[in-house]
Amino acid sequence: MSEAVAAPRADFTIEQDWAAYSAEEHAIWRRLFRRQQEILRERACPEFLDGLAGLGVAADGIPDFRRLNALLDAATGWTIVAVPGLVPDAVFFGHLANRRFPSTCFIRRADQLDYLQEPDIFHDVYGHVPMLMNPVFADYMQAYGKGGIKALRLGSLERLARLYWYTVEFGLIRSQAGIRIYGSGIVSSKGESIYSLESPVPNRIAFDLLRIMRTAYRIDDFQETYFVIDSFEQLFAATQPDFSPYYDQLQGTSDFLPGTVLSSDTVLQRGRTAPAESRSP
């Protein structure tokens, strides 16, 4: 193996080099995959489970992006591009706006199965790609990319990032069968897949765009509040308007702590977390 590192491309993409994964790395993928299959069968929304089923090749081991892309492109016109890790915001949004999903290539170690702060290929592919098989969500993600470029220009990225966090990463959805998961940060985590639906601790509040844009989030622990959409059509429709007036309107307003419940919230399940208590161990 060569130590040489190719000069990065302007769009930060690299080659996945699928042939270089070891048997151990493929085994870690399969362990994570099987474990989540079991947990998510009754917890993930049908759109996620359908998307995953449509990407059958993902069950065998770390997927080869070329094989996955043939299926994904045929379904919704999205493709996965390999990146070395987090990329600059403008680059990330540019990819999304062109229906390209940037994914990391490395997989966590066997002693990190339960928690990893940065995204790895299991989070990026297992967590995000199944939802990109859904036409409405696929359009939402592209619109988000375009919105990201605009938010950068308007200096309102923090507002928009909260929307990504509380929908794409940690979103819940109501279904006939009850509340289900679609957020990638949840479906790629064993602990949070169970916690987000079953724990009495967090709040579960009906989706509200401007409320989300005012709500801080935590990156170091399970969420204190989850926002629940009724449908992907609702999410798409709510985010179609030009956000510029919203950003203006929110100028100078205060932020809410992650565990806050407001009298104006439609609370589906009130959690035990309240701002005053959230500092206690």
Ligand code: PHE
């Ligand atoms: N409508 C948003 C805007 O004008 C763009 C957007 C769409 C953002 C979908 C997020 C999700 O900025």
Ligand code: CO
């Ligand atoms: Co993610």
